[in-house]
Amino acid sequence: xxxxxxxxxxxxxxxxxxxxxxxxxxxxxxxxxxxxxxxxxxxxxxxxxxxxxxxxxxxxxxxxxxxxxxxxxxxxxxxxxxxxxxxxxxxxxxxxxxxxxxxxxxxxxxxxxxxxxxxxxxxxxxxxxxxxxxxxxxxxxxxxxxxxxxxxxxxxxxxxxxxxxxxxxxxxxxxxxxxxxxxxxxxxxxxxxxxxxxxxxxxxxxxxxxxxxxxxxxxxxxxxxxxxxxxxxxxxxxxxxxxxxxxxxxxxxxxxxxxxxxxxxxxxxxxxxxxxxxxxxxxxxxxxxxxxxxxxxxxxxxxxxxxxxxxxxxxxxxxxxxxxxxxxxxxxxxxxxxxxxxxx
Amino acid sequence: xxxxxxxxxxxxxxxxxxxxxxxxxxxxxxxxxxxxxxxxxxxxxxxxxxxxxxxxxxxxxxxxxxxxxxxxxxxxxxxxxxxxxxxxxxxxxxxxxxxxxxxxxxxxxxxxxxxxxxxxxxxxxxxxxxxxxxxxxxxxxxxxxxxxxxxxxxxxxxxxxxxxxxxxxxxxxxxxxxxxxxxxxxxxxxxxxxxxxxxxxxxxxxxxxxxxxxxxxxxxxxxxxxxxxxxxxxxxxxxxxxxxxxxxxxxxxxxxxxxxxxxxxxxxxxxxxxxxxxxxxxxxxxxxxxxxxxxxxxxxxxxxxxxxxxxxxxxxxxxxxxxxxxxxxxxxxxxxxxxxxxxx
DNA sequence: TTGTAGGCGTTATCAG
DNA sequence: CTGATAACGCCTACAA
Numbered sequence: 001x002x003x004x005x006x007x008x009x010x011x012x013x014x015x016x017x018x019x020x021x022x023x024x025x026x027x028x029x030x031x032x033x034x035x036x037x038x039x040x041x042x043x044x045x046x047x048x049x050x051x052x053x054x055x056x057x058x059x060x061x062x063x064x065x066x067x068x069x070x071x072x073x074x075x076x077x078x079x080x081x082x083x084x085x086x087x088x089x090x091x092x093x094x095x096x097x098x099x100x101x102x103x104x105x106x107x108x109x110x111x112x113x114x115x116x117x118x119x120x121x122x123x124x125x126x127x128x129x130x131x132x133x134x135x136x137x138x139x140x141x142x143x144x145x146x147x148x149x150x151x152x153x154x155x156x157x158x159x160x161x162x163x164x165x166x167x168x169x170x171x172x173x174x175x176x177x178x179x180x181x182x183x184x185x186x187x188x189x190x191x192x193x194x195x196x197x198x199x200x201x202x203x204x205x206x207x208x209x210x211x212x213x214x215x216x217x218x219x220x221x222x223x224x225x226x227x228x229x230x231x232x233x234x235x236x237x238x239x240x241x242x243x244x245x246x247x248x249x250x251x252x253x254x255x256x257x258x259x260x261x262x263x264x265x266x267x268x269x270x271x272x273x274x275x276x277x278x279x280x281x282x283x284x285x286x287x288x289x290x291x292x293x294x295x296x297x298x299x300x301x302x303x304x305x306x307x308x309x310x311x312x313x314x315x316x317x318x319x320x321x322x323x324x325x326x327x328x329x330x331x332x333x334x335x336x337x338x339x340x341x342x343x344x
Numbered sequence: 345x346x347x348x349x350x351x352x353x354x355x356x357x358x359x360x361x362x363x364x365x366x367x368x369x370x371x372x373x374x375x376x377x378x379x380x381x382x383x384x385x386x387x388x389x390x391x392x393x394x395x396x397x398x399x400x401x402x403x404x405x406x407x408x409x410x411x412x413x414x415x416x417x418x419x420x421x422x423x424x425x426x427x428x429x430x431x432x433x434x435x436x437x438x439x440x441x442x443x444x445x446x447x448x449x450x451x452x453x454x455x456x457x458x459x460x461x462x463x464x465x466x467x468x469x470x471x472x473x474x475x476x477x478x479x480x481x482x483x484x485x486x487x488x489x490x491x492x493x494x495x496x497x498x499x500x501x502x503x504x505x506x507x508x509x510x511x512x513x514x515x516x517x518x519x520x521x522x523x524x525x526x527x528x529x530x531x532x533x534x535x536x537x538x539x540x541x542x543x544x545x546x547x548x549x550x551x552x553x554x555x556x557x558x559x560x561x562x563x564x565x566x567x568x569x570x571x572x573x574x575x576x577x578x579x580x581x582x583x584x585x586x587x588x589x590x591x592x593x594x595x596x597x598x599x600x601x602x603x604x605x606x607x608x609x610x611x612x613x614x615x616x617x618x619x620x621x622x623x624x625x626x627x628x629x630x631x632x633x634x635x636x637x638x639x640x641x642x643x644x645x646x647x648x649x650x651x652x653x654x655x656x657x658x659x660x661x662x663x664x665x666x667x668x669x670x671x672x673x674x675x676x677x678x679x680x681x682x683x684x685x686x687x688x
Numbered sequence: 689t690t691g692t693a694g695g696c697g698t699t700a701t702c703a704g
Numbered sequence: 705c706t707g708a709t710a711a712c713g714c715c716t717a718c719a720a
Binding site: 385 | 689690691692693695696697698
């Protein structure tokens with residue numbers, strides 16, 4: 001007659017509640033899920049729930065419903081403000097829908113990223129947003145066979161059926177270069193990220209586009225690559241200054257640009273009078289530098305938000321046609337690239 | 345004879361593998377968990393796993409094992425670099441142990457925080473690290489009755505049996521003030537965070553300690569409070585400059601200090617000659633300001649790391665005595681509070 | 689060593 | 705409207 005003997009210290013389950021309310025576990029479940037039940041039973045169940053402090057077990061619920069109510073976001077490194085903006089935006093959308101956000105910082109480790117994509121079959125999340133900085137054939141294959149919905153923030157092959165949110169950073173980079181030319185600069189150095197990354201190769205192309213659009217020849221001497229980080233940008237700037245003297249430095253992201261600003265100041269160069277600087281991403285902290293940093297906004301928060309929305313839409317309609325969304329760029333001119341008062 | 349009929353398109357389970365390998369589900373489970381099995385069976389299972397692309401279901405595994413292999417971190421706002429540092433550190437420890445990190449950005453909403461603590465009974469994570477900026481009686485009660493291990497980053501009542509990681513920010517604040525006095529400043533303004541927050545009240549006390557230690561009277565005119573954010577710091581600085589003229593401004597965190605720096609520059613005041621500035625937290629970006637920002641390091645990354653370690657230790661030893669760890673502060677002097685060349 | 693069977697906590701089906 | 709019961713996918717005594 002007493003096959004189960006839940007000690008009072010164990011976590012309460014539907015069974016505990018049912019016993020306390022004097023009803024069946026089915027009734028408990030029904031009441032808790034808003035299914036038809038008599039007021040009498042509903043009241044007793046609610047009272048019992050409060051009394052025993054019942055909370056539904058997430059694992060059991062997931063197992064049954066096949067929904068975890070969790071999504072994951074995988075990016076290179078949370079220390080990069082761009083990803084912080086995305087996390088912030090994604091978290092906001094997720095919270096609205098009652099979802100929780102799981103974070104993966106991959107350090108751009110391809111194996112890590114692939115393991116994540118290939119591990120979706122474990123169903124620990126309902127979907128994944130990923131922002132890889134490299135897109136290998138293995139990535140493409142993993143995306144194609146992913147066991148759960150995935151949204152990519154970044155470029156993907158055209159024939160890959162996956163929801164993506166992109167930004168035309170190539171055009172954005174070109175625009176920045178044109179702006180620098182239009183405000184009187186000619187020797188425009190470029191501090192790029194690693195050229196074997198997607199952002200690196202795309203922004204490089206944009207840089208060349210911009211020069212070409214203004215009829216300026218590419219000068220190899222003005223090119224440097226770093227790691228998309230602060231210190232890396234600083235070192236790249238030093239290397240450039242050692243061998244030549246640009247009148248502007250365009251950086252593939254703001255973190256490197258901020259590092260560049262520091263080095264220019266150390267070198268006694270005035271910004272923007274001697275050397276103008278423009279970055280990309282328009283991170284919040286672009287305004288704390290002095291002079292404030294001009295930057296090409298790549299709408300990081302919007303990319304995050306749109307990616308999250310795409311993911312939830314797909315969770316609701318698994319068979320929908322994949323979408324490829326494009327976020328607009330905009331050039332934000334601040335002190336670091338102000339027009340010269342007097343033509344040099 | 346065929347009670348189950350898993351379509352080939354459904355996610356493979358132990359059953360699928362067992363069938364493909366011609367063994368029982370128990371053998372599959374054993375092989376996969378490294379329990380004794382004959383080489384023959386092991387090989388067949390591994391082959392079958394590869395063939396059908398089996399991956400263990402996380403929910404089912406959690407339900408059975410009562411472990412989610414997930415922990416959560418709840419903080420006020422991921423946009424604050426301090427929390428980014430903590431997330432980074434926590435994530436690192438978690439990854440080492442094969443755990444995943446779930447993020448909660450509460451916007452300092454007490455109800456949200458309480459819901460998190462009280463919701464631990466759902467067992468969607470194995471434990472929680474929380475860094476609340478207010479500690480109400482309801483918080484204390486929720487911590488006392490939490491259904492899963494919790495580690496608090498921040499101050500808690502002494503009689504509350506909970507693992508905590510603290511930092512003596514009061515002493516740190518005092519030290520900053522003393523440093524300013526020792527380098528010749530006397531009218532030291534204080535831009536604090538909200539005084540009804542724990543950090544706000546503690547840092548205020550430290551500010552007063554510092555003044556008292558150097559025999560300087562508190563001047564209400566030099567006090568301002570803001571919201572711990574960039575723009576808020578800037579506005580606070582403007583309010584101060586409207587009514588008086590300090591020779592130093594100590595800020596309760598770096599974000600506000602960076603905002604203050606901008607306003608001082610706008611006002612044509614030289615830093616550190618006219619006004620010195622010191623912040624707290626020593627965020628990475630303290631070095632991108634000009635002059636570079638002096639700051640009291642509160643070891644954010646170490647607090648995150650230690651908190652994660654405490655949590656994992658408790659997961660292993662649930663009945664261990666609670667620990668209260670203290671992280672050291674250190675004053676990092678940079679350009680914004682350099683000693684005056686000539687005494688004023 | 690291997691297989692059978694029961695249970696983790698829920699939800700949902702099907703009688704009553 | 706309510707209650708018994710069967711899954712969800714996995715692990716693990718217990719038995720063979």
